[in-house]
Amino acid sequence: MESYFNKVPTFPHDVPTIDLRCLSYTKLMAGDVSESEQLFQSCKENGFFLLDLRGSDEGHKILEHAEFAFKLGEELLMKTDKEELERYPHKPPGSLFGYKGVGQLKNEDGSPDNVEYYNMSQDDMIGNVAPSSHPSFISQNRPQIKEFYIHAHAILMHLMSHIDTHLGLKPGTLASLNPLDQPSGTSLRLLKAPALPPGSIPRAGLYGHTDLGSMTMLFNIVGGLQVLPPNVEQIESNYRYVKPQPGCAIINLGDAMVPWSGGLLRSNMHRVAMAPGEQKNVNRYSVAYLMRPAANVSMRRLAKIETGMGVTTQEEEGEKDICAKDWERMRVARVIEGNLKQIGVTQVKEVAA
Numbered sequence: 001m002e003s004y005f006n007k008v009p010t011f012p013h014d015v016p017t018i019d020l021r022c023l024s025y026t027k028l029m030a031g032d033v034s035e036s037e038q039l040f041q042s043c044k045e046n047g048f049f050l051l052d053l054r055g056s057d058e059g060h061k062i063l064e065h066a067e068f069a070f071k072l073g074e075e076l077l078m079k080t081d082k083e084e085l086e087r088y089p090h091k092p093p094g095s096l097f098g099y100k101g102v103g104q105l106k107n108e109d110g111s112p113d114n115v116e117y118y119n120m121s122q123d124d125m126i127g128n129v130a131p132s133s134h135p136s137f138i139s140q141n142r143p144q145i146k147e148f149y150i151h152a153h154a155i156l157m158h159l160m161s162h163i164d165t166h167l168g169l170k171p172g173t174l175a176s177l178n179p180l181d182q183p184s185g186t187s188l189r190l191l192k193a194p195a196l197p198p199g200s201i202p203r204a205g206l207y208g209h210t211d212l213g214s215m216t217m218l219f220n221i222v223g224g225l226q227v228l229p230p231n232v233e234q235i236e237s238n239y240r241y242v243k244p245q246p247g248c249a250i251i252n253l254g255d256a257m258v259p260w261s262g263g264l265l266r267s268n269m270h271r272v273a274m275a276p277g278e279q280k281n282v283n284r285y286s287v288a289y290l291m292r293p294a295a296n297v298s299m300r301r302l303a304k305i306e307t308g309m310g311v312t313t314q315e316e317e318g319e320k321d322i323c324a325k326d327w328e329r330m331r332v333a334r335v336i337e338g339n340l341k342q343i344g345v346t347q348v349k350e351v352a353a
């Protein structure tokens with residue numbers, strides 16, 4: 001991963017950035033109390049933090065897998081003919097897997113988006129369902145892609161175990177809602193925001209959204225990801241860049257964590273802006289592991305076993321039980337009704353309280 005940072009222009013000093021906490025995966029693995037507390041604070045404040053993966057075998061493994069995924073994304077999105085990619089289109093709202101070309105979504109200002117991506121289903125790659133067909137770069141690399149899911153999932157499960165503790169949940173509760181071996185909408189997404197030709201009108205990559213699932217692990221080298229700080233108006237000028245850090249993943253909570261935690265945890269708005277400074281002159285690749293709940297689990301708030309602020313065992317009056325699959329479909333459909341063409345991405349604008 002480090003070598004990739006040396007290949008691109010440096011992130012400029014003079015753009016507004018958001019100061020995310022940088023947590024050590026090694027310390028979290030060792031049960032460091034303060035690191036764990038910081039993790040929970042981040043989950044409540046803005047639902048975003050950096051995870052430093054250096055210093056442990058498991059961390060190094062996922063960094064290697066991320067490097068492999070970057071290479072795969074480059075090859076797939078640079079070398080495969082568009083007609084070939086378009087043979088595997090994503091088909092919202094039924095399926096969000098497959099290829100999305102540049103300009104299929106709209107930015108806040110009505111301009112076409114500037115991101116293409118290929119979204120691969122965990123079920124397909126892990127073997128929870130019969131394998132689907134893919135462009136050759138993907139089908140040739142199925143064993144390595146499977147390894148990515150296994151390692152990324154293990155890391156997110158460890159983070160989830162810290163959240164269990166802080167929410168006063170029985171150990172393993174959040175892991176049981178996000179299992180690797182049960183059908184879900186979980187995906188690995190390889191993204192490319194192509195550099196715009198010199199002299200073109202600046203154009204954002206991807207409209208502001210929150211992620212539909214439970215937790216996302218994101219790898220960035222070139223800047224462009226922006227997060228909306230909590231409690232500010234949702235306008236473009238309020239977004240702040242996240243500076244990519246070598247050896248680190250960006251972790252963010254998705255929408256499912258909000259109802260499960262009774263609104264205590266936050267799924268935060270983010271977007272992909274033009275890369276800052278000189279970085280705008282290079283193609284921007286990113287890799288996102290978007291973990292979503294198992295299809296059949298309940299989206300009800302979770303029962304606590306100890307007193308946890310804001311988390312109750314009581315169902316609110318009129319609160320209906322709904323499984324993750326129906327909940328996700330409903331949210332995607334709501335986005336369509338609102339004419340917000342964000343389907344390939346996630347739920348829009350429902351910022352957690």
Ligand SMILES: O=C(O)CCC(=O)C(=O)O
Nearest residue numbers: 189191220225272286288
């Ligand atoms: O490319 C990035 O940095 C962010 C992508 C993203 O937010 C998403 O795919 O949901």
Ligand SMILES: [Fe+2]
Nearest residue numbers: 210211270346
């Ligand atoms: Fe996202």
